[in-house]
Amino acid sequence: MKYAYFPGCSQGSTAQEYNRSLLAVAKRLEIMELVEIPDWNCCGATPAAAIVHPTLPHSLAARNLSIAREMGMDSVVAPCAACYKNLRKASIDLRQNEELRTQLRGTLSNRSLSQVPTVRHPLDVVVNDVGLDNIPVTKPLQGMKVACYYGCLLTRPAGGFDDIEYPTTMDRLMEALGAEAVDFPYKTKCCGGGIYMFHEKVSFSMSADVLAHAKAAGANVVAVGCPFCQLLLDLYQDKLGQVRDTTFNLPIIFFSQLMGLAMGLDRAELGLERLIVSPFRLLAETIDAPEGSLEKPAKPRASKLKKWGEA
Amino acid sequence: MFEYEAIRPRYETSPEVEAIVEAVSVCYQCGTCSGSCPVAPAGGMDYTPRTIMRMIQAGMEDEVLASTTVWTCAACYSCAVRCPRDIDITDVMIRLRNLALIRGTPARTGLARKGRIYNRDFMDIVRRFGRIYELELVLRYHLKTNPLNLVGMAPVGLKMFLKHKLRLLPEQAEGRKEIQGIFYRLEDEKK
Numbered sequence: 001m002k003y004a005y006f007p008g009c010s011q012g013s014t015a016q017e018y019n020r021s022l023l024a025v026a027k028r029l030e031i032m033e034l035v036e037i038p039d040w041n042c043c044g045a046t047p048a049a050a051i052v053h054p055t056l057p058h059s060l061a062a063r064n065l066s067i068a069r070e071m072g073m074d075s076v077v078a079p080c081a082a083c084y085k086n087l088r089k090a091s092i093d094l095r096q097n098e099e100l101r102t103q104l105r106g107t108l109s110n111r112s113l114s115q116v117p118t119v120r121h122p123l124d125v126v127v128n129d130v131g132l133d134n135i136p137v138t139k140p141l142q143g144m145k146v147a148c149y150y151g152c153l154l155t156r157p158a159g160g161f162d163d164i165e166y167p168t169t170m171d172r173l174m175e176a177l178g179a180e181a182v183d184f185p186y187k188t189k190c191c192g193g194g195i196y197m198f199h200e201k202v203s204f205s206m207s208a209d210v211l212a213h214a215k216a217a218g219a220n221v222v223a224v225g226c227p228f229c230q231l232l233l234d235l236y237q238d239k240l241g242q243v244r245d246t247t248f249n250l251p252i253i254f255f256s257q258l259m260g261l262a263m264g265l266d267r268a269e270l271g272l273e274r275l276i277v278s279p280f281r282l283l284a285e286t287i288d289a290p291e292g293s294l295e296k297p298a299k300p301r302a303s304k305l306k307k308w309g310e311a
Numbered sequence: 312m313f314e315y316e317a318i319r320p321r322y323e324t325s326p327e328v329e330a331i332v333e334a335v336s337v338c339y340q341c342g343t344c345s346g347s348c349p350v351a352p353a354g355g356m357d358y359t360p361r362t363i364m365r366m367i368q369a370g371m372e373d374e375v376l377a378s379t380t381v382w383t384c385a386a387c388y389s390c391a392v393r394c395p396r397d398i399d400i401t402d403v404m405i406r407l408r409n410l411a412l413i414r415g416t417p418a419r420t421g422l423a424r425k426g427r428i429y430n431r432d433f434m435d436i437v438r439r440f441g442r443i444y445e446l447e448l449v450l451r452y453h454l455k456t457n458p459l460n461l462v463g464m465a466p467v468g469l470k471m472f473l474k475h476k477l478r479l480l481p482e483q484a485e486g487r488k489e490i491q492g493i494f495y496r497l498e499d500e501k502k
Contacts, residue, residue, distance in 0.1 A: 009443040013478035014471070039485045041441040046386045047430035048437070050408035053497035060437075060493065063486070107496050109489075152387030157399075164392045190349045190387030197452060198425040199383055202355035206385075209349075235467065235476075274474045 001129060004068035004117065005034035006087065008080035008227075009042055015080070015227035015254070017271025022079055022122055022256040024269040032130050034077060040064050043078075043086040046194050058100065059107045061090030065119075066111040075118045077125055079256075081153035081226035082194075088119040088160065121154060123225050123255060124161035127169050132176040138264035140178025143286035143294045146258070147182055147219035147250075148174060149210065151229040152190040163308045164188070170223060170255055171302030177262035180298045186213040193228030207232050208243040211250060221282060223255045230254060234276045251279035261287060327410055328372060331403055337396045338364040344390035344400050356380040357420060360390055360400055367403075376416040381407040382426025428455050438494050441484025446477065 011019035026032045041063055048056040064087065068076045076091075078084040094101055094116045101113050126135070148170035154160070155167045162169045165188060171181035189210055192203025211233060214222050224230045233240070234252040241247045253275065260270040261283075272279055286294070324332075344360035345351055351359045357379040358366065366375050375381070384404040391401045408430070411418075418424040432451045436444050449468075453460045471477040484490060 009445075009482075012482055013445055014476045016475065041484045041486065041490050042437045042443050044437060045433065045443075046405070047433040049405045051412065051430050051434040052494060053500065054406060054409060056493070056497055059497065060490070063490070063493070107493055109492060109496075152385070152389065156388035156392050157401075158392050188389075190385050190389065192349070192353075192385055194385045194387075195350070195355070195383055195426075197449075198429045198456075199355055199422060202350060202353045202383065203385075205353040206349050231476075235470065274476065276470060276474060 001031060002033045002035060002073065003075050003077040003120070003125065004071055004073035005036045006040055006043075006064055006068075006076050006078045006083060007036060008078060008083040010080055010227035010231075014231050017274045018079060018227060018230070018254045018256060021254060021260045021265075021270045024265050025126075025256050025259045025263065028263055028265060029126075029130055029135070031134070032125060035071065035073070037064055037068050037071070037076070039067065043083040045082050045086070048086075055100070055104065055107070057086050058090045058093060059104055061087045062094060062104050062108055062113060062116075063111065065091055065094070065116045066108070066113060068117045069112065069115060073117055075120050077120050077122055079122050079225070080228075081121075081151055082228065084119065084121045085153040085157070089157065091116050091119045092159070121161060121225065123154070123169050123173065126259070127173055128161065132172060135176060135259065135263065137177055137262045139262055139287055141174070141258060141262050141287050142178055142297060143289060144174075144179040144258075144282070145182050145218055145220045146174045146179045147184040147214035147217055147222045148187055148255075149184070149214070149222050149224050149229060149233075150187050151193075151224065151226045152188065154225055155188055161308075168302045168305050168308065170225065173255065174223060174258070175300045175303050177258060178297075179258070179262075181302045182214075182217040182219050183301065184214060184217045184219065186210045189213075191229045191232045193226075193232050196232060203232065204236065204240055204243050207236070208240040211237070211240055211248045212244055212246075214250060215248060219250065220286075221279070222250050222252045223258055224252055225255050237277050249277065251275060251277045251282055253279055324370075324372065327406070327413075331406055331410075332367055332370075334398055334403060335364050335367045338368065338398060339396065340365060341395060343393050343395060347389040347393050349387065349389065350383055350385050355383040355422075360384075360404075363404075364398070364400070373416060374419075375407060376411040376414060377419040377423065379418075379420045379423045379426075380404070381411065382418075382423045382430075425456055428452060436481075438491060439487070440481050441487045441490045442482050444478065444481035446479065447481070
């Protein structure tokens with residue numbers, strides 16, 4: 001299936017490894033073809049509505065959605081949680097609200113807003129469109145105890161691809177890749193990424209809580225699907241450790257990089273060397289460890305849980 | 312489900328405020344929002360979300376608009392998805408930010424002032440390039456608030472540079488003119 005790809009600003013700077021690994025994974029999966037939206041613009045993140053006009057985020061998103069439609073695409077894939085939330089909200093509102101459509105057509109000087117594409121997160125596409133059985137796992141992530149951290153905007157506001165309080169999509173993906181997904185109660189807590197520029201102390205205390213709980217859950221790696229969560233937990237991990245008087249030493253890896261590892265992709269393609277907390281020691285001790293040197297893997301937990309939406 | 316008449320503000324006010332008061336009028340002060348909020352217990356707010364809801368109902372417009380809370384809300388939607396009265400509290404906070412700027416209500420605390428600067432600079436850059444340019448955002452923000460912070464930021468900046476996580480030159484959208492047009496039209500509408 002073809003999807004219009006909306007990389008978002010972070011994919012070109014702080015989260016280049018997310019972009020690269022995701023594209024490499026999609027290429028290998030074949031059935032998930034990502035075509036970049038030409039000349040996309042920033043989604044406006046959180047400041048847009050506050051600073052200029054309450055409908056600015058919708059307008060900025062509508063331009064991207066309209067270009068995707070011109071490409072003939074029915075769905076847009078946005079890997080950044082903030083972009084995903086803004087585009088998804090705009091797509092839903094535009095489809096439901098005739099008045100908003102007319103209003104935005106004026107703001108966008110008559111761009112077509114009929115048949116707006118739906119907006120998806122790559123996690124959703126991988127698990128629900130591609131399917132866990134269709135991921136060619138050649139190098140299972142044995143020994144990895146993954147805390148799946150969704151952060152706030154992957155599942156909120158409600159109506160997305162998984163439960164708002166206890167999503168399991170990423171957990172199931174990790175188990176399919178051969179890792180153990182630990183029971184992580186802080187999986188949808190906010191990392192404070194949106195306010196860390198001007199309120200470092202509070203956002204660090206929020207992020208430190210997330211890492212402390214991941215550690216307490218027995219994780220040796222944290223999987224993420226949002227560039228802000230990754231940046232805050234990874235780049236500032238030494239400072240987060242100081243908040244809690246400890247050293248976390250937890251690699252924060254994008255789920256797409258973990259997929260690439262399990263699928264045996266060329267590691268140079270995955271950008272693992274760009275992570276601040278180096279994952280290489282973990283890799284040597286887990287998936288690269290000689291056979292038989294690891295303890296027996298735990299039984300799958302998340303895959304046994306009821307899937308979201310099932311009665 | 313019974314029909315109820317939303318509480319109307321008992322005083323003269325603008326349509327924007329009226330819309331917010333109406334949205335919040337159904338709040339029965341259960342405190343789920345404050346209990347769900349990750350920022351309030353970390354000490355990032357001067358009033359908890361529940362207090363803000365009550366202040367809105369009580370018509371304390373100026374106090375709400377000057378508060379730190381509206382700017383330090385991380386917009387994580389924890390409160391909004393749990394509110395038993397279905398109030399989109401996150402949306403209310405963001406509307407309040409917008410209103411505070413339109414009204415020019417002076418910020419009560421340094422934090423609220425910093426929040427305004429950060430948000431403004433962010434959008435200023437998006438307007439110019441069509442995309443965000445992180446380096447300029449960080450430099451501008453610190454130069455305006457406390458330039459000495461830049462010294463402390465240097466090791467982090469170096470770390471990012473070495474890991475190729477720092478974009479040195481802005482990436483610009485071809486359709487900048489079109490994007491700027493969107494900004495202008497919306498600003499005109501507000502006047």
